[in-house]
Amino acid sequence: MKLANKVVWITGASSGIGAAMVKILAEKNSKVVLSSRREAELIKVKNAAGLSDENSLILPLDLLDHESMSSKVEQVLEKFGRIDVLINNGGISQRSLIMDTDFSVYKRIMDIDYLGTVALSTAVLPVFVKQKSGQFGVISSLMGKFSSPLRSGYCGAKHALHGFFDALRLEHEDDGIGVTILCPGFIRTDISKNALTGDGNKQGSMDQAQDTGMTAEECASQILRAIEEEKMEVNIGGKETYAILIKRLFPKLLHRIVKRSNVT
Numbered sequence: 001m002k003l004a005n006k007v008v009w010i011t012g013a014s015s016g017i018g019a020a021m022v023k024i025l026a027e028k029n030s031k032v033v034l035s036s037r038r039e040a041e042l043i044k045v046k047n048a049a050g051l052s053d054e055n056s057l058i059l060p061l062d063l064l065d066h067e068s069m070s071s072k073v074e075q076v077l078e079k080f081g082r083i084d085v086l087i088n089n090g091g092i093s094q095r096s097l098i099m100d101t102d103f104s105v106y107k108r109i110m111d112i113d114y115l116g117t118v119a120l121s122t123a124v125l126p127v128f129v130k131q132k133s134g135q136f137g138v139i140s141s142l143m144g145k146f147s148s149p150l151r152s153g154y155c156g157a158k159h160a161l162h163g164f165f166d167a168l169r170l171e172h173e174d175d176g177i178g179v180t181i182l183c184p185g186f187i188r189t190d191i192s193k194n195a196l197t198g199d200g201n202k203q204g205s206m207d208q209a210q211d212t213g214m215t216a217e218e219c220a221s222q223i224l225r226a227i228e229e230e231k232m233e234v235n236i237g238g239k240e241t242y243a244i245l246i247k248r249l250f251p252k253l254l255h256r257i258v259k260r261s262n263v264t
Contacts, residue, residue, distance in 0.1 A: 012090030016189035020220035063116025096198035113157035185237025186213030
């Protein structure tokens, strides 16, 4: 599947990987729907990418507002008449020990990262079924495949996405619908700065591993390539991606490696 002239909807499009994907899609001549909570930032991303009003739609969206998703889908259809790809990129991370984390933080993370993504995807699903075509891009994480200290809620939400979208793929493959799950590792974005601490406040600082990780632009390029190739699941990053293989073959070894790591 080539993304030229396709209607591609991206959540979390106001910064980081999402903004980088918008720029690449503009170069591919895609029709792009940009969503996040921050409308002013979406406009900046649209203008920086050189998208025209004809080929783009600024659509503010809050993943906590699960009941609004059907109306958002209608707005996209009113503009473009179809949806070809939904890239579920929006979300939030966590940096706190389990003992120090208020339950409300876990609820917020699940409501955004998991249930918000499920709410939007299930609102788009009938459109894909009617079209007999459509591709879900799901930005999970390597933390969706194994876990780490300080990220218990984030890991739980990302693990849940794998379970849900693997089932969706099985149920709707015969409808011409695909699912590509993307698992980035350390990517140079503000995700750690915006991560929730135990009391729900933002961490406000960059993790060292994040700061030295892959650029958002390279990650975005690999994500879009995987979607065009209709891959089922792709790991993205540097040496941290080897943890997937280590866990499969030597789970106790991975446990020891992560436990010894300077996790922040």
